[in-house]
Amino acid sequence: MSNSLSEHDPQHFDLAVVGSGILGLAHAYAAVKRGLKVAVFERTGTPLGASVRNFGMGLVTGQPPGIMLDLARESRAIWLHLAxxxxFSAREAGTLLFARSEAEHDVLQEFMMVRARQYDYRASLLEGDKLNTLYNGRFRHHRSVLHGTEDLQLYSREAMPALVAYLHSQGVHFRFNTLVHGAGDGRLSTTAGEFRAERVVVCSGHDYLTLFADRLQPMNLKQCRLQMLRLKSEETLPLTHAVLTGLSCTHYGAFSDLPTARAVHAEIEANTPLLNKHGIHLLVSPTPYQELIVGDSHHYGTDAPPFNSEEIDELLLGLVEHTLATRVKVIERWQGVYGSKGPGPFSALAIDxxxxxxxxxxxxxxxxxxxxGERVVKALLEGAELPSPTAVPVAVTALA
Structure with missing residues (x-):
């Protein structure tokens, strides 16, 4: 329950969270459901970072065995509870990962025969008649398809504001348009004044300079910038699954370390080297409004350049039209940005x-x-070690 010192003091909280992206909201939810007095500080007027620029995929099937797969399954259960x-919409149709070539099909076969059995991935491989009857034969030009049944679709633009509103109704205090420019030893210095908290969790996304730059700089962290599209198909396409292709087998840790994945990488390099150059693999997430969120590319650096490449957009459009067998038109273009190239897929650091x-x-x-977020808050309250990704065999690098 709430600390007695903080209960009646509007400037004092049991937990203060810096950042209202999904990681910040995850910590706020984990704390408020335990009866703690929680505040979230956000420099903008609403979440505008990676958490609203993405595909809204709750991807379980692509995660490598170990803590990342466990976290994805735990997150899935929490998403459904919160939805x-x-x-907000949390659709459970799953994902379809299409193998367009024999090399991509070999990866899916190896995944099903080895990894799915060993780690209980809930997926099935469809080919032949099962593939040819899928969506009335629309995808018969592919070799096979992996149907991952644990994966969710979340429309981020609606899910994130809805989650903020729900947490507010549960008692979380939100301080939007408030920059936290100093933190430590239970104190926060902000543009709205000084605050105190028994515990502070900083979830600052790809901002490595405002807080604790001295601790983050040696980690040589990068930003990843992506080109994203919102599309409308020129014909009626009642797509209910998220869609990927065998290109993702070289990106996601559930597949990328399988021996057969090397042949897919070589195939891409031989036939379409620009995809490797720009870090492109196709992700398609249908919105609740018969539109398609499509991407993505990967550009790594200390900053995210503001200039989009038309070549990248053309490559993405070509991939989506071939994969879905339909013409599309662009409704909207934007950039996704997220923190990348760390010592593992995530870091949980004790500053003090x-x-x-x-x-x-x-x-x-x-x-x-x-x-x-659930694991971190539990560890903080129990005085246990913070979660570590050190046992993860392969890091993944795609916006989901």
Missing amino acids: ARAH AQTSVVLMHTGIGMSVGLGL
Whole structure:
């Protein structure tokens, strides 16, 4: 329950969270459901970072065995719990990962025969008649398809504001348009004044300079910038699954370390080297409004350049039209940005006895963030060690 010192003091909280992206909201939810007095500080007027620029995929099937797979499954359960209470869409149709070539098909076969059995991935491989009857034969030009049944679709633009509203209704105090420019030893210095908290968790996304730059600089962290599209198909396409292709087998840790994945990488390099150059693999997430969120590319650096490449957009459009067998038109273009290239897929650092920093170093915050927030808050309250990704065999680098 709430600390007696903070109960009646509007400037004093049991937990203060810096950042209202999905990782920040995950910590706020984990704390408020335990009866703590929680505040969230956000420099903008609404969440505008990676958590609303993404595909809204709660991707379980792509996560490598180990803590990331566990976190994705834990997050899935929390997403479904919250969707029913905060009234946002969380569709459970799953994902379709299409193998377009024999090399891509070999990866899916190896995944099903080895990894799916060993780690209980809930997926099935469809080919032949099962593939040819899928969506009335629309995808018969592919070799096979992996149907991952644990994966969720979340429309981020609606899910994030709905989650903020729900947490507010549960007692979380939100301080939007408030920059936290100093933190430590239970104190926060902000543009709205000074605050205190028994514990502070900083979830600052790809901002490595405002807080604790001295601790983050040696980690040589990068930003990843992506080109994203919102599309409308020129014909009626009642797509209910998220869609990927065998290109993702070289990106996601559930597949990328399988021996057969090397042949897919070589095939891409031989036939379409620009895809490797720009870090492109296709992700398609249908919105509740018969539109398609499509991407993505990967550009890594200390900053995210503001200039989009038309070549990248043309490559993405070509991939989506071939994969879905339909013409599309662009409704909207934007950039996704997330923190990347860390010592693992995430970091949970103790700065002092009352302050922690939790950062994602991949684009899968929507897939694993809720589970990670739950584990961090539990560890803080029990005085246990913070979660560590050191046992993860392969890091993943895609925006989900």
